[in-house]
Amino acid sequence: MSTIRNQSLAPEGKLKINWVKEHMPVLNELAREFRETKPFAGLRVAICLHLEAKTAYMAKVVQESGAQVTITGSNPLSTQDDVAAALVEDGLTVHSWYNATDEEYEDHLHKTMQSEPHLIIDDGGDLVAMLHSQYPQMIDNVRGGAEETTTGLIRLRAMAADGELKIPMMAVNDAFCKYLFDNRYGTGQSVWDGIMRATNLVVAGKTVVVIGYGWCGKGVAMRARGLGARVIVCEVDPVKAVEAIMDGNSVMPMLDAAAEGNIFVTVTGCRDAITKEHYENMKDGAILCNAGHFDLEIDKGPLEELAENKRLARKNVEAYEFNGKTIYLIAEGRLVNLAAADGHPAEIMDMSFALQVEALHYLNSNHGKLPNDVLTLPQAVDDKVARRKLQAMGVSIDTLSKAQECYLTSWKAE
Ligand SMILES: NC(=O)c1ccc[n+]([C@@H]2O[C@H](COP(=O)([O-])OP(=O)(O)OC[C@H]3O[C@@H](n4cnc5c(N)ncnc54)[C@H](O)[C@@H]3O)[C@@H](O)[C@H]2O)c1
Numbered sequence: 516m517s518t519i520r521n522q523s524l525a526p527e528g529k530l531k532i533n534w535v536k537e538h539m540p541v542l543n544e545l546a547r548e549f550r551e552t553k554p555f556a557g558l559r560v561a562i563c564l565h566l567e568a569k570t571a572y573m574a575k576v577v578q579e580s581g582a583q584v585t586i587t588g589s590n591p592l593s594t595q596d597d598v599a600a601a602l603v604e605d606g607l608t609v610h611s612w613y614n615a616t617d618e619e620y621e622d623h624l625h626k627t628m629q630s631e632p633h634l635i636i637d638d639g640g641d642l643v644a645m646l647h648s649q650y651p652q653m654i655d656n657v658r659g660g661a662e663e664t665t666t667g668l669i670r671l672r673a674m675a676a677d678g679e680l681k682i683p684m685m686a687v688n689d690a691f692c693k694y695l696f697d698n699r700y701g702t703g704q705s706v707w708d709g710i711m712r713a714t715n716l717v718v719a720g721k722t723v724v725v726i727g728y729g730w731c732g733k734g735v736a737m738r739a740r741g742l743g744a745r746v747i748v749c750e751v752d753p754v755k756a757v758e759a760i761m762d763g764n765s766v767m768p769m770l771d772a773a774a775e776g777n778i779f780v781t782v783t784g785c786r787d788a789i790t791k792e793h794y795e796n797m798k799d800g801a802i803l804c805n806a807g808h809f810d811l812e813i814d815k816g817p818l819e820e821l822a823e824n825k826r827l828a829r830k831n832v833e834a835y836e837f838n839g840k841t842i843y844l845i846a847e848g849r850l851v852n853l854a855a856a857d858g859h860p861a862e863i864m865d866m867s868f869a870l871q872v873e874a875l876h877y878l879n880s881n882h883g884k885l886p887n888d889v890l891t892l893p894q895a896v897d898d899k900v901a902r903r904k905l906q907a908m909g910v911s912i913d914t915l916s917k918a919q920e921c922y923l924t925s926w927k928a929e
Pocket residue numbers: 664665666667694697698702726727728729730731732749750751752755782783784785786787788806807808809850851852859
């Protein structure tokens with residue numbers, strides 16, 4: 516039995532899923548292969564991901580590859596109820612709805628875990644943490660899992676360092692075909708999609724402050740520059756700070772940037788990137804949003820305390836009024852690109868989700884042989900995904916001649 520909001524929304528969800536399917540050629544190719552060979556026959560797969568159309572299509576591919584699939588959302592605001600309904604119609608079990616309370620979100624995770632999975636796809640580490648802390652009796656049955664994002668990997672590596680990780684976990688986020696495209700170009704584009712849909716305001720001429728210049732931050736800053744903004748980057752890593760300067764951004768501490776910015780985007784994967792002293796320094800009309808995994812990058816507590824008045828300014832935008840100024844917060848500080856838009860473009864998630872399905876296949880094919888650790892996908896899998904992407908784009912590349920191969924593997928001068 517599924518736990519969803521409204522089954523009658525299924526036709527709209529189907530349209531969305533069909534649209535992304537037409538733009539995910541690498542996943543389509545994998546689906547063709549696995550529909551024949553059914554590598555997941557007889558297995559139960561639990562998925563915790565942002566439940567929108569691309570995720571739904573990937574879940575359907577896993578199902579068509581033989582698995583029984585149970586899926587939940589990885590954020591209370593990113594589930595699309597019509598997509599959830601479409602999946603139920605197609606025979607998947609879904610436990611998720613848009614705008615879940617903390618208790619409901621937790622309950623949906625529990626219900627998903629109770630499907631007793633053999634394989635797990637996680638995004639942010641919530642499902643795997645729950646498996647270890649609340650369902651230890653199920654661990655022996657789990658062949659492994661695949662983690663989608665940077666924050667999830669930080670949590671998993673902390674578990675492994677404490678000797679607490681009891682299953683092999685594939686670090687899908689660390690594959691080249693994931694972070695180079697999803698984190699950079701995906702986040703870069705979809706964060707602006709979310710901000711523009713939420714505010715309907717111009718970016719050109721504004722000062723944008725990007726906090727965190729990792730793979731996501733680089734994408735967000737790059738697209739902000741492209742939209743005509745002046746970009747300030749705040750970092751704690753000196754190398755990334757130099758990189759940000761060379762890429763054409765200004766760099767300064769957040770307390771100084773707070774006084775200059777019009778739009779603030781946090782992408783640190785860390786807590787309290789924006790907090791009380793920053794709100795006090797901000798200009799009237801400053802817009803804040805977060806693109807990092809959890810909603811603790813913008814410290815909302817002090818904002819609530821400072822506010823003399825709080826009101827809904829627009830769908831997905833709350834206004835906090837204090838000291839004669841107004842600060843706007845988009846989507847409660849949750850992932851702006853998923854809570855206020857549809858997440859990354861389909862062509863980007865094509866590669867990320869092909870990697871996810873490949874990761875499950877790798878775990879299953881090597882069942883019993885892998886250590887209980889955070890593992891990197893083999894280079895051959897990354898190359899397969901990249902080659903299929905190139906093929907879908909109609910692009911061919913050169914290959915090394917025998918002489919070139921010898922030259923590159925030899926230490927002797929010719
Ligand atoms: N919105 C999305 O769709 C999406 C997509 C991929 C990843 N993510 C999430 O975005 C976050 C960032 O991911 P990433 O891959 O860019 O990580 P990353 O590790 O490549 O980059 C994070 C950067 O933030 C910096 N940083 C950390 N704490 C800071 C602080 N307090 N102030 C300033 N800078 C700080 C680090 O030095 C680092 O350069 C993670 O939570 C990740 O899970 C979101």
